[in-house]
Amino acid sequence: MGTSNKKRAGIIGGAGYTGGETIRLLLNHPDVELAFVHSRSNVGNPLYAVHSDLLGETDLQFTGEVLEDVDVIFLCLGHGESVKFLENNDIPAAVRIIDLSQDFRLGESVKGRTFVYGLPEWHRDDIKKASNIANPGCFATGIQLGLLPLAKAGLLNEVHTTGITGSTGAGQSLQSTSHFTWRANNISTYKVLTHQHLKEIRRTLQALQPAYSGALNFVPVRGDFPRGIWVTSYLDCALSLEEAYDLYTKYYEGHPFTHVSLKQIDLKQVVNTNKCIIQLEKVDGKLVIHTIEDNLIKGASGQAVQNMNLILGLEETAGLKLKSIVF
């Protein structure tokens, strides 16, 4: 396939973690060409000056301009920056937008652009027809993938969730809780029962189970590792383990990245991949659901590329057959 047949993609905010991961995925994408990477603070520098692992992969440089002859633009900006960017720049209507911030996840719009929530395992067909995607949050992805089948079956009630995230979830800014000396071998929590992702989670779950009004109790934990999210949820459930397993495997049939297991799982099964693995347990009257994902891939840039594949009519897994780090 010649370059001329490839789709063209651009990235706004290419110097951060999610920008870097999106670059890495697109550089190896078989059907998409990386047309430009925008970064105000790095104009003219080669990408590998910021993302040093790209040495030898590409000679592309950061640009200060936004090219318009592209099929899709990824916004890898901080929360609040995406809406400003779209207000201040006139992107042709034909250019699809995939926004990785939280600016449009709750139904917000800008200049007539409306956004579809980009969780393919919920409503892939809507995504295929969308022009603009609000990519889900990392914790939100892991928690929702653990609950979607129950919501669709109308079985949700009060949910108790713990999520443990790697340090990349907090971005690359220097802060006391990202200092190696502090974080190594350490554990702490933050935004207990008040995490901002609860809103987008509840919105999805209520779309599937409108009567759902139970509490979503979520304890977010800072883990002492760089990548990955572990989520454990449990709730009262009358299903047997076999029935639950059946419900989950049927729900995720045909979804190439989400897999269900009855065996003990561990986080490193999915680190550096776009996969989510779900493990089910039943203890007395409670169903326990564990989910694992890489927060930067299935929880951010990988899911963004998955959404791009869907809206551009490409193979859903294109560019996303990634080698796990595993060790």
Added chain:
Amino acid sequence: MGTSNKKRAGIIGGAGYTGGETIRLLLNHPDVELAFVHSRSNVGNPLYAVHSDLLGETDLQFTGEVLEDVDVIFLCLGHGESVKFLENNDIPAAVRIIDLSQDFRLGESVKGRTFVYGLPEWHRDDIKKASNIANPGCFATGIQLGLLPLAKAGLLNEVHTTGITGSTGAGQSLQSTSHFTWRANNISTYKVLTHQHLKEIRRTLQALQPAYSGALNFVPVRGDFPRGIWVTSYLDCALSLEEAYDLYTKYYEGHPFTHVSLKQIDLKQVVNTNKCIIQLEKVDGKLVIHTIEDNLIKGASGQAVQNMNLILGLEETAGLKLKSIVF
């Protein structure tokens, strides 16, 4: 103070983690002399042949005999081994036993020896009068210290708890989940909602709040660090944060190792010490209680020495003013 005035202590099972920590604490104890360290597999070896950090600290050797002219013996054996040891050895009745296994935590006795559950923050006066101590489990210590004040006030109902433990909690045996390559940067769970410590926890809580019958939902997590336990519990609670803080500080007044904080805590505040720090948060109608401890010290050997101090009439903090690792 001359050596002749010191109390004398022996250790059975001195080659494992809790045995080693008990040795380290007793070597620096101002009022206690380490009389012998028993280990069947290491007779005649210097202690530092097994515990290599003790090079330069002591020339003591492991023995195969149990000396009887001691004031106290610590049993640092595997679960099930303590009861066998006491069945097979005639320890003089005057020698106090502090057992670190789970063999006697639920009221079991052997040869007429009955055991007091060694949680000083629950019933220190009973411990002072005891001859034999069943030292609490590591998770059990952290979870109970977070709930004791509520139980005493009769405020417990269904509790939701997550606990994250360092790898030392699993002992020094080689197993796939203790392989560095596997455990580094990894997260997993085990015994979800079924952990064996739930029994001793419930026993204590019901002693304080007899009508308590709510569920204790506990998700144990394997963390990727060697030392420490983080516990977060939450439950419905009508107290305001100020009232809860008041309840907790009053409860722990006079207890030298347990402190209450309204500021964010993190695990490394207590690693390598005998302290437990408790942080309280109130979110809507829920009280959130975080507790941190070193699983090998306050969760095992340090609490054992604290109990020894109490039953021998020594200062409760003697030998336990430990420098935190902090970083």
Added chain:
Amino acid sequence: MGTSNKKRAGIIGGAGYTGGETIRLLLNHPDVELAFVHSRSNVGNPLYAVHSDLLGETDLQFTGEVLEDVDVIFLCLGHGESVKFLENNDIPAAVRIIDLSQDFRLGESVKGRTFVYGLPEWHRDDIKKASNIANPGCFATGIQLGLLPLAKAGLLNEVHTTGITGSTGAGQSLQSTSHFTWRANNISTYKVLTHQHLKEIRRTLQALQPAYSGALNFVPVRGDFPRGIWVTSYLDCALSLEEAYDLYTKYYEGHPFTHVSLKQIDLKQVVNTNKCIIQLEKVDGKLVIHTIEDNLIKGASGQAVQNMNLILGLEETAGLKLKSIVF
């Protein structure tokens, strides 16, 4: 390209670390089909029963038979096991062998099979014509790539080298030095100045610089991370930094995985890739050469696949455009 046009590969010893990595690489290889994975202890089990990250990637099972209708077989066995395997099994002469053990790195042969040392950056053309490959050791790869240009230029003299390896270098067997509790936050050395890879290194260097007889002083260090090797070598050298950089960049021109940098490098630039990055420094009369690689990929399975590509006439980089873990 249809499956029928793909080359076919088999793996002997598929349950270990290098076997697992070879599986992962071949499953995503565009031009090669994974025909069978042999493991005596896992016959009939799906690959993901051992390599749990492969859940959802393949339903292939371990076999107890060695298929003969393949183009190439990878031997991912322990040292000493490869020669036994080839003695005990009649592999058709047309089937290429790529051996990852150290059994054939010094010119050994078996049943008339002779082996070419598989370091493409040394003698790629010999590899292209080879039937059997002795894949280099992990430390040996990193050290040699740092010294090849000097050897070719006849500039080697006494070399001082430190190498720090991740825990995967020691394999998956359980041993005290691979226990998480011991290895986390720890450093130690082993086989100081006597490491077995020194032989294959010297053999290569003397092939390029026959008069080279200087000492190769190598201090191997166990690092507290799972993946990667860092090597620093220095030696007396009259070249300026510019001349050295010129020498190295010219030497590695056309080698797709090895890159030269004058900027500070760090290990994670190459983890989970087949790349080797070399950084040069000049301090007074000494040239300092740092090299980084993933010990399991460029140091083992990735280089094995690179060698396979070369002997089968495929693109050298096929199946090896891997996303770095980077964080």
Added chain:
Amino acid sequence: MGTSNKKRAGIIGGAGYTGGETIRLLLNHPDVELAFVHSRSNVGNPLYAVHSDLLGETDLQFTGEVLEDVDVIFLCLGHGESVKFLENNDIPAAVRIIDLSQDFRLGESVKGRTFVYGLPEWHRDDIKKASNIANPGCFATGIQLGLLPLAKAGLLNEVHTTGITGSTGAGQSLQSTSHFTWRANNISTYKVLTHQHLKEIRRTLQALQPAYSGALNFVPVRGDFPRGIWVTSYLDCALSLEEAYDLYTKYYEGHPFTHVSLKQIDLKQVVNTNKCIIQLEKVDGKLVIHTIEDNLIKGASGQAVQNMNLILGLEETAGLKLKSIVF
């Protein structure tokens, strides 16, 4: 012993890592009272507001004043700040100064104050008579302790040294190389062959072996752990291993913190203690010397307290019998 008989100590710069460690050591020191802790940016805050592990240990607050009725003042300031402090403050001549910066390690003086280099294993008797101490650098301590016996015997020649340091060696400022996401599982080097500690090392060694002019080649490595320094040095040496062991054990006889081993050592044997353990190996004509220390204790605050003990006539080990972290 009543408080009135205790010596009194003050700390300038109490909010950093070495300040914090000095506080921790002095709070538990049997013969010294912590009179004040000065920190310009934290006046009026309790110590535990900065050093959160001190919650429950002390209610002392940071001061903005320098008390003069003390026996000793520790300067825990950045390099260049100590000389400024002493220029700008009139400290009574009777107050001893122990400076942890590098400002006075090479013989510098200020306002008539001259400083003795505080390495007790070199010249303890000089330290006992000193009024002001320049506390050695962390790498300098580890490297020198590995070479002192050879220097005294006149056996030094060209030395090849690698040192691996924990992240605390770089202090608490936020910088890209101290970001958890970057440093976890990573290795890098810095100041290769040019580290600033080489000057103080050479000065000591030449005091013992005046004719010593060989190169000191030192490769400093950033390790991915918070605490500790590992040093390996090797050099040509005609001594047998037994002779070298004899030389080292005799040299360190009577030095309570430095121990010599013929067994493999590992870093965690000394973390969180004031000890240095030295391991010797002999390979062909080369003597290999490994040394381990905690960079913040024997490499900084612990050695400072050891020096204080010596100049104040206290027991050398007072307040320094520390429990190792070991795991």
